[in-house]
Amino acid sequence: xxxxxxxxxxxxxxxxxxxxxxxxxxxxxxxxxxxxxxxxxxxxxxxxxxxxxxxxxxxxxxxxxxxxxxxxxxxxxxxxxxxxxxxxxxxxxxxxxxxxxxxxxxxxxxxxxxxxxxxxxxxxxxxxxxxxxxxxxxxxxxxxxxxxxxxxxxxxxxxxxxxxxxxxxxxxxxxxxxxxxxxxxxxxxxxxxxxxxxxxxxxxxxxxxxxxxxxxxxxxxxxxxxxxxxxxxxxxxxxxxxxxxxxxxxxxxxxxxxxxxxxxxxxxxxxxxxxxxxxxxxxxxxxxxxxxxxxxxxxxxxxxxxxxxxxxxxxxxxxxxxxxxxxxxxxxxxxxxxxxxxxxxxxxxxxxxxxxxxxxxxxxxxxxxxxxxxxxxxxxxxxxxx
Amino acid sequence: xxxxxxxxxxxxxxxxxxxxxxxxxxxxxxxxxxxxxxxxxxxxxxxxxxxxxxxxxxxxxxxxxxxxxxxxxxxxxxxxxxxxxxxxxxxxxxxxxxxxxxxxxxxxxxxxxxxxxxxxxxxxxxxxxxxxxxxxxxxxxxxxxxxxxxxxxxxxxxxxxxxxxxxxxxxxxxxxxxxxxxxxxxxxxxxxxxxxxxxxxxxxxxxxxxxxxxxxxxxxxxxxxxxxxxxxxxxxxxxxxxxxxxxxxxxxxxxxxxxxxxxxxxxxxxxxxxxxxxxxxxxxxxxxxxxxxxxxxxxxxxxxxxxxxxxxxxxxxxxxxxxxxxxxxxxxxxxxxxxxxxxxxxxx
Numbered sequence: 001x002x003x004x005x006x007x008x009x010x011x012x013x014x015x016x017x018x019x020x021x022x023x024x025x026x027x028x029x030x031x032x033x034x035x036x037x038x039x040x041x042x043x044x045x046x047x048x049x050x051x052x053x054x055x056x057x058x059x060x061x062x063x064x065x066x067x068x069x070x071x072x073x074x075x076x077x078x079x080x081x082x083x084x085x086x087x088x089x090x091x092x093x094x095x096x097x098x099x100x101x102x103x104x105x106x107x108x109x110x111x112x113x114x115x116x117x118x119x120x121x122x123x124x125x126x127x128x129x130x131x132x133x134x135x136x137x138x139x140x141x142x143x144x145x146x147x148x149x150x151x152x153x154x155x156x157x158x159x160x161x162x163x164x165x166x167x168x169x170x171x172x173x174x175x176x177x178x179x180x181x182x183x184x185x186x187x188x189x190x191x192x193x194x195x196x197x198x199x200x201x202x203x204x205x206x207x208x209x210x211x212x213x214x215x216x217x218x219x220x221x222x223x224x225x226x227x228x229x230x231x232x233x234x235x236x237x238x239x240x241x242x243x244x245x246x247x248x249x250x251x252x253x254x255x256x257x258x259x260x261x262x263x264x265x266x267x268x269x270x271x272x273x274x275x276x277x278x279x280x281x282x283x284x285x286x287x288x289x290x291x292x293x294x295x296x297x298x299x300x301x302x303x304x305x306x307x308x309x310x311x312x313x314x315x316x317x318x319x320x321x322x323x324x325x326x327x328x329x330x331x332x333x334x335x336x337x338x339x340x341x342x343x344x345x346x347x348x349x350x351x352x353x354x355x356x357x358x359x360x361x362x363x364x365x366x367x368x369x370x371x372x373x374x375x376x377x378x379x380x381x382x383x384x385x386x
Numbered sequence: 387x388x389x390x391x392x393x394x395x396x397x398x399x400x401x402x403x404x405x406x407x408x409x410x411x412x413x414x415x416x417x418x419x420x421x422x423x424x425x426x427x428x429x430x431x432x433x434x435x436x437x438x439x440x441x442x443x444x445x446x447x448x449x450x451x452x453x454x455x456x457x458x459x460x461x462x463x464x465x466x467x468x469x470x471x472x473x474x475x476x477x478x479x480x481x482x483x484x485x486x487x488x489x490x491x492x493x494x495x496x497x498x499x500x501x502x503x504x505x506x507x508x509x510x511x512x513x514x515x516x517x518x519x520x521x522x523x524x525x526x527x528x529x530x531x532x533x534x535x536x537x538x539x540x541x542x543x544x545x546x547x548x549x550x551x552x553x554x555x556x557x558x559x560x561x562x563x564x565x566x567x568x569x570x571x572x573x574x575x576x577x578x579x580x581x582x583x584x585x586x587x588x589x590x591x592x593x594x595x596x597x598x599x600x601x602x603x604x605x606x607x608x609x610x611x612x613x614x615x616x617x618x619x620x621x622x623x624x625x626x627x628x629x630x631x632x633x634x635x636x637x638x639x640x641x642x643x644x645x646x647x648x649x650x651x652x653x654x655x656x657x658x659x660x661x662x663x664x665x666x667x668x669x670x671x672x673x674x675x676x677x678x679x680x681x682x683x684x685x686x687x688x689x690x691x692x693x694x695x696x697x698x699x700x701x702x703x704x705x706x707x708x709x710x711x712x713x714x715x716x717x718x719x720x721x722x723x724x725x726x727x728x729x730x731x732x733x734x
Binding site: 001004008009010013014017044045046047048049050051231346347348358363366367368 | 649652653656659661714715716717718719720721723726
């Protein structure tokens with residue numbers, strides 16, 4: 001596949017692997033957090049860790065949109081569709097995320113609620129046009145990448161005069177979350193987690209640009225490299241981070257120059273600013289209340305806001321006892337540190353959100369690494385000998 | 387069935403719709419059976435006109451397999467529910483090394499379904515059976531109220547006879563064995579996805595839906611000692627290999643570069659966030675055999691209509707966990723686990 005295979009080339013990967021091994025200082029460790037689930041997925045899918053020296057470690061961050069949504073908001077979504085005889089549509093992964101009382105949107109659907117999986121906001125609008133007598137609610141989730149399409153849908157609904165379309169807005173913001181992690185006591189004071197540098201988001205940065213990261217690279221003295229989602233991007237970015245750390249620099253560098261610019265996509269930013277405004281605070285699973293970390297729909301578009309049209313009470317819900325998703329999302333624990341991992345919690349029967357999406361750290365660990373088999377390197381060694 | 391009689395008005399195969407009365411057991415049902423099912427499936431056993439088909443059996447071992455088909459959409463690039471319902475069951479029978487002989491077909495039809503489409507489906511089913519060299523010898527028709535079905539569901543059951551000396555089974559994979567596949571992976575799943583409502587995208591990929599009994603007969607004649615044969619349908623190559631690994635208590639090692647995947651399938655999977663290793667096939671087989679037989683079987687496959695892109699993709703190894711592992715194109719390695727959740731519902 002053109003423009004994709006180039007970034008998955010095994011020969012280049014081996015060259016980069018050697019370069020990283022040569023530049024990494026063996027007297028220290030490099031704990032590099034990939035914020036995005038997309039990076040987590042690539043690291044496992046392509047076995048990138050196998051190509052890294054032992055002292056370069058990936059710390060998985062909270063950048064999986066379905067993982068960070070607090071249980072209370074999923075309870076809200078279930079109530080929206082069950083109590084109001086509405087059509088609730090959302091992206092596929094969201095359907096399986098466990099809510100309170102062992103429920104999920106998928107289970108609500110099986111019990112008769114009209115929950116539908118859509119691939120885009122346009123599908124949701126189509127449903128609203130098709131069923132004018134039904135209230136159609138789009139359960140919007142995601143980081144800055146998925147926000148502009150939601151803004152477009154709201155504006156389009158306004159233009160068309162759709163009276164039965166609303167958005168249950170759960171869009172969240174990346175820079176606020178990264179800053180929150182760096183400010184957390186585990187990182188700052190207790191030193192329980194050491195994060196030496198960040199792989200910056202790729203698609204998110206295509207919208208917001210690299211500028212928003214400059215503040216905390218400076219403030220917290222941590223290098224950030226905006227990295228593409230292909231495995232060679234991840235390796236090249238790791239090398240760039242290692243170089244910065246070796247040279248004592250804490251800058252924002254951009255590896256993903258084929259897509260990301262410093263100022264980002266100004267048109268998309270303008271659209272988002274037109275439709276959404278900052279929430280004073282928003283709850284993230286794992287991070288708790290994070291100030292100014294999410295968006296809500298502006299008053300001018302209130303008629304398309306499900307939180308205005310319907311009753312959406314604030315629900316305080318708790319994770320299943322023993323579930324370590326919160327610590328895993330902060331990078332404090334690994335999936336294998338969780339007692340539920342692989343015992344009662346599997347992708348077939350997820351107890352926590354990190355086991356649901358392919359971008360979740362637990363699901364990636366389970367599907368691609370399981371409990372890290374000791375003998376996987378056997379294939380390579382044998383092949384090289386042959 | 388009663389003795390054939392003529393019906394004064396022929397079924398309207400252009401504009402007619404299936405009605406509840408067509409499943410009621412009366413004259414209307416007899417006419418539907420006569421003018422659609424018997425017309426296309428005609429064979430001596432069906433013509434006996436009884437509620438069951440009666441046939442002689444050879445001494446030896448028989449196999450029997452059933453498969454329900456609920457695919458959506460009913461017509462898709464490269465096939466339809468009719469041909470699929472023949473291929474699916476013939477393949478399940480043939481994967482034991484058996485010669486597939488007879489099929490039963492049970493139709494559950496939704497009230498209001500167009501007669502013309504039903505006729506097309508049965509016609510395609512009959513053509514598929516003819517090409518595969520099997521006969522549909524007994525059947526059943528039910529009609530359910532509008533909204534209680536989704537067009538047509540078809541269940542087929544197949545029987546076949548296993549030749550002497552052939553003992554193919556999922557628990558027979560041995561350490562050191564070679565793993566072969568008969569062609570590109572994921573074609574069926576991607577073809578279905580490309581025609582799903584709300585997801586239509588342009589691709590030239592056709593479903594690989596095909597009956598593999600002819601290919602298997604050639605393979606088994608040349609190498610009766612084949613250890614395992616299985617068709618990687620739902621869950622794809624990854625899931626099927628995991629099933630065999632578990633049954634045989636072995637591990638597997640795949641080389642990603644060696645697994646054939648059509649460029650368009652790769653591109654579609656990239657776009658949809660799927661992994662071709664988990665996407666369904668309906669006309670491919672996995673063969674596991676001793677290393678000394680691998681080249682023979684590979685060349686038989688490659689010279690057959692349904693095995694042109696056949697390849698050796700890995701080998702069976704010792705592993706107490708029963709893991710399927712893969713060396714990635716990128717040079718790393720990863721576990722190829724069972725399919726979790728659902729990639730896409732109702733693909734067969």
